[in-house]
Amino acid sequence: MEARQVETLPDGKGWQYEPKWDGFRCLARREGDEIELLGRSGKSLSRYFPEMIAALGRMKHEHFVLDGELVIPVGSSLSFEALQMRLHPAASRIKRLAEETPSLLIAFDLLEDAKGRDLHAEPLAGRRAALERFFAALGEIEELRLSPKTTRVADARKWLSRAGSGTLDGVVAKRLDEPYKAGERAMLKIKNLRSADCVVGGFRYATATKGAKKEVGSLLLGLYDEAGLLDHVGFTSALGGLDRAALTAKLEKLKGGGFTGDAPGGPSRWSTARTAQWVPVKPKLVVEVQYDHVTGHRFRHGTSFLRWRPDKAPRDCSFDQLVQEARPSRVMRLLKRA
The missing domain is CATH 3.30.470.30 (DNA ligase/mRNA capping enzyme)
Incomplete structure (x- = not known):
């Protein structure tokens, strides 16, 4: 069930x-x-x-x-x-x-x-x-x-x-x-459900039919750690009504740079060669996304695009905005009482 x-x-x-x-x-x-x-x-x-x-x-x-x-x-x-x-x-x-x-x-x-x-x-x-x-x-x-x-x-x-x-x-x-x-x-x-402001550190192209122009399929999200390194924390492919052609052109102009800390990994038993391919971009764009779960300093699931944040400096997008679980030991004690 x-x-x-x-x-x-x-x-x-x-x-x-x-x-x-x-x-x-x-x-x-x-x-x-x-x-x-x-x-x-x-x-x-x-x-x-x-x-x-x-x-x-x-x-x-x-x-x-x-x-x-x-x-x-x-x-x-x-x-x-x-x-x-x-x-x-x-x-x-x-x-x-x-x-x-x-x-x-x-x-x-x-x-x-x-x-x-x-x-x-x-x-x-x-x-x-x-x-x-x-x-x-x-x-x-x-x-x-x-x-x-x-x-x-x-x-x-x-x-x-x-x-x-x-x-x-x-x-x-x-x-x-x-x-x-x-x-x-x-x-x-x-x-x-919560929201966070993240830096776009890269993107992946969507699967395109033969002869069609490639467009962005997902944005790779990052947050700055205490050492000032940009770590990969997840992605968003729920881009709603965004003009993907215009977004692709904007991202392609920003190629280079990317994540300076933890970066997206290569192929694994949960990924394919296509999903392991990504394009790094300079950390210029900030996006607000909605998420439901953080585990191991990453979003557990894909996030939902909410809006662009041109008013926010990328360097202000740090891990301290993620809500850490309050008193996890109290949650574990639920099992001991059960």
């Missing part, structure tokens, strides 16, 4: 609110000795998280299907970068990382219980009660956590205020009286 994004938290009776954790969505399935972790795409994540497979194998329950989020705590927050590093073909590296940065599974739904009973058709209120009974019978399993939930919108607003800079990705709202609707966007997700 997936979620569609809305702007505000729904209020009123009949809603359950949960933190939206910054991790990999995952179904954990066990049937006797057969254990598997399935990602959102339906592909297996099992080989990348051997420590979680081992933990699920130690559980007294020999049958279940849990819906939850795979996360990796680093210090007092959660690290999405540590999760990405697991998606590597070398078994030796995965083994080392599993020992150095072990994962947790934060469970928020139970689709099949320990007796093999299918719970998809049960309302959320019933599934949550079954999930809590499942955890109560488990004993202490350090690698498995029960996600907090509330029916108080005031609590959900507090969680939302902490979202966007690691650990929490927002808040999810679910109807207490609805069954589990696999494959449907039957949940609501709410994020904490």
Whole structure:
């Protein structure tokens, strides 16, 4: 079951609110000795998280299907970068990382219980009660956590205020009286949208048909660090109604310079040769963008173009304008209380 994004938290009776954790969505399935972790795409994540497979194998329950989020705590927050590093073909590296940065599974739904009973058709209120009974019978399993939930919108607003800079990705709202609707966007997700002024440090061309003139596809964004270096922090391809031909001409006149600190990387398992190609430009243009999440000093997702800022000096675009998550240790304590 997936979620569609809305702007505000729904209020009123009949809603359950949960933190939206910054991790990999995952179904954990066990049937006797057969254990598997399935990602959102339906592909297996099992080989990348051997420590979680081992933990699920130690559980007294020999049958279940849990819906939850795979996360990796680093210090007092959660690290999405540590999760990405697991998606590597070398078994030796995965083994080392599993020992150095072990994962947790934060469970928020139970689709099949320990007796093999299918719970998809049960309302959320019933599934949550079954999930809590499942955890109560488990004993202490350090690698498995029960996600907090509330029916108080005031609590959900507090969680939302902490979202966007690691650990929490927002808040999810679910109807207490609805069954589990696999494959449907039957949940609501709410994020904490903010804006930042960034320097354009480069751009990528959009894919063009043969014979057509190349035009800008995305702007590469930068912020100045404490040493005065321009670091790459993300991109925006949501350029709205901008005249792309005129923008392309302007950018091409500014070729050169670019990022002086962290720069966009080369091809990886998440990029193609085309997306790795970019054109550096002199740091002259400032743009205000809207973002929802910062992790590892970068925008986690693509940003939305809001407006040009000709009134702002590029050197004034620094990291201190990004909202860092307040008291991340308090967010992590949610899991310990759950």
